[in-house]
Amino acid sequence: MLDLSIFEDKEFAQRILISIKRESDKIGREVKLMHVCGTHEDTVTRSGIRSLLPENVKIMSGPGCPVCITPAEDVARMIAIMRKAREEGEDIILTTFGDMYKIPTAVGSFADLRSQGFDVRIVYSIYDSYKIALENDKLVVHFSPGFETTTAPAAGILEEAIDEERDNFKIYSVHRLTPPAVEVLVKQGTVFDGLIAPGHVSVIIGVKGWEHISKEYGVPQVVAGFEPIDFLMGILMLLRQIRKGEAKVENEYTRVVRYEGNVEAQRSIERIFNVVDAKWRALGVFPKSGLELKKEFSDYEIRSFYDVEVPKMPEVEKGCICGAVLRGLALPTQCPLFGKVCTPRNPVGPCMVSYEGTCQIFYKYGSLL
DSSP: OOOGGGGGOHHHHHHHHHHHHHHHHHHOSOEEEEEOOHHHHHHHHHTTHHHHSOTTEEEEEOSOOTTTTSOHHHHHHHHHHHHHHHHTTOOOEEEEOTTTTTOOOTTOOHHHHHHTTOEEEEOSSHHHHHHHHHHOSSOEEEEEEESHHHHHHHHHHHHHHHHTTOTTEEEEEEEBOHHHHHHHHHHTTOOOSEEEEEHHHHHHHTGGGGHHHHHHHOOOEEEEOSSHHHHHHHHHHHHHHHHHTOOOEEESOTTTOOSSOOHHHHHHHHHHEEEEEEEETTTEEEEEEEEEEOGGGGGGBGGGTOOOOOOOOOSSOTTOOHHHHHTTSOOGGGSTTBTTTBOSSSOSSGGGTSTTSHHHHHHHTGGGO
């Protein structure tokens, strides 16, 4: 049995930091390490990890917030579907997650839609949405964002709905895949020396889901958990790879992540979804990074029933640097709007809305930076 007290052991943390310093001194140059996980950023910022590291070790925050990268057009399209449905005599119950609820667009947010009398509900999971569909006859639509971690339960619920021929439950899929985003960043020239891969995504895709990135692009990687000790160990393991000139995937999060991942979850996703090119807000179109329902399951995708047009909208509002933040090219504190015009109460860009957004995390734990 794992001794959980190790995660609160200050002396152990100090020994890791000493080892990090030794490795960084041996490397003798600046080392940039990227993560692509909002929970990892929360761990780093809340724990003040950046302030504990040697000067030449930098932590970059990549596109780790699925809500933040959901295109504004998709939010606007769902809003338009709700309006058109009402015009045609059908009131839809729309469900989504709390941080998606307030994502700003040029035509408003789901919160604005609710204030106008539409039935918009915040749920903790797609299962909660499905329960609402089971309890009444109204059409329930789940606006469904998320990386692999959220996609797996979505696929499972959809399989159940399909098996039961539940025709009053549908989704609007804005699911995205994480490794293709990392590949695009590498190809676009975003420079980082190693990647700390997200633990919860890796629970689904396994260590093997990251191996092609190390093999094809020479990127050292470590799958890490979410305690500060986990992240520090991930840094140390990456620095050792970099010093030795290695490029492989190591698993720090062995207590949860297996090499092959969750094979049944992978199969469920493959049964329900097709992989397609997809737009990431403020980042552009990433090849083979999105998931849409297969043609035979199109009756469970709300867009199959409503053809609506939405205006072209800006990626982010003027002055917002979310795109640079999501690429790891800038920190929120470098944005002229951060903490002044843009706050969690009055967000300008998507990175300030979601609790997984780097800007909101920096705002929340500003005194620890």
